[in-house]
Amino acid sequence: MLHKNEIKLEQHGFVTLLDIQGDITAFSEPYLKEAYENADSQGASHILLKMERDIYINSGGIGVLIQILAHTKQKNQLIGITGISDHFKKIFGMVGITKFAKIYDSVEEALEMMA
C-alpha cells in the first residue's frame, strides 16, 4: 500500500508549523518523526501540527501523534493542532490528546494564541 506524507516546516515567529499533507496512519510514523526531529534540531519551542481537513486518521495515526506528544512533553515544548474536522476534534477529546495539545480552529488563531 502506497503511503506517503509530505511535511513542510515553516517558521512563524516562535511557532514552528509542520504542514502535514496526507492521511495520518501508522505508516506516517517515519515522516512525522523526521519532521519533528528537524523542528527539534532547529530549537523549536512551540510546535503547531497543521493537518488537512478531510484526511483519514486512524488509531495507528493517533498512536503516532501520541509519540510526538511524548517527545514534546519530554522536551517541554508547547504543541498545538489545527485543521482537523469536528469529528476528529471529538475523537482527540475522547482519546485524551486534547489534554496535551490544544486544538485550534485555524492557523491564524493558533499563531496568535501560541505566540
Add this chain to the structure above:
Amino acid sequence: MIADLNQHTVEVILSNELGYERIAMDCSASFAKIIGCPADRIEDLKTVVAEAAMNAMQHGNQGRANAKVTIYMGFKDDTINVAVIDEGEGIRKFPPKPDIAKIIDNIDPPIGIGLFLIKQLADQVEFKQRIYGGHVVKMAIKIKRTG
C-alpha cells in the same frame, strides 16, 4: 442483541491488506448517505468500520496475506448494523481503556485505541466466536444518537 443483517444488506469482502479498511469505510459512508444518516453519524460509522476492519486484519487474521475480512451492513429501525468477520479466534483478553498520560510517560503500551473508539462511537458492540469458524464483531449505530 444486535439485529440480524437481513434488511438492506451490503457485503464487502476485503483482502487482508492494511489500508483496504478505507474501502469498507467508504462503502459504509455511501450506504449511510443513501438511508439518510446525518453527517456526524456517518463520520462515527466510518471510524468504527475502519477500526473494526483493521483489528480484524491485524489481530483476528494476524496479518495473514491469504485471509479475508468480510463486512456486512444493514439498516433496520433507525439503526445501522455492521458485522465485521475475520478468520481468527477472537479477543482473548480485552485491553484496558487507554490512558494517554501513561502512554506518553511510557508506562502503558499504546494499544487498545481502536477498540476504545469503537466502544465510544457505536451504540452497541458484541464480540462472538462463529460456530463454523472465525470471529465476528457486531456493532449497532443509531442514526440519531439519543443522549
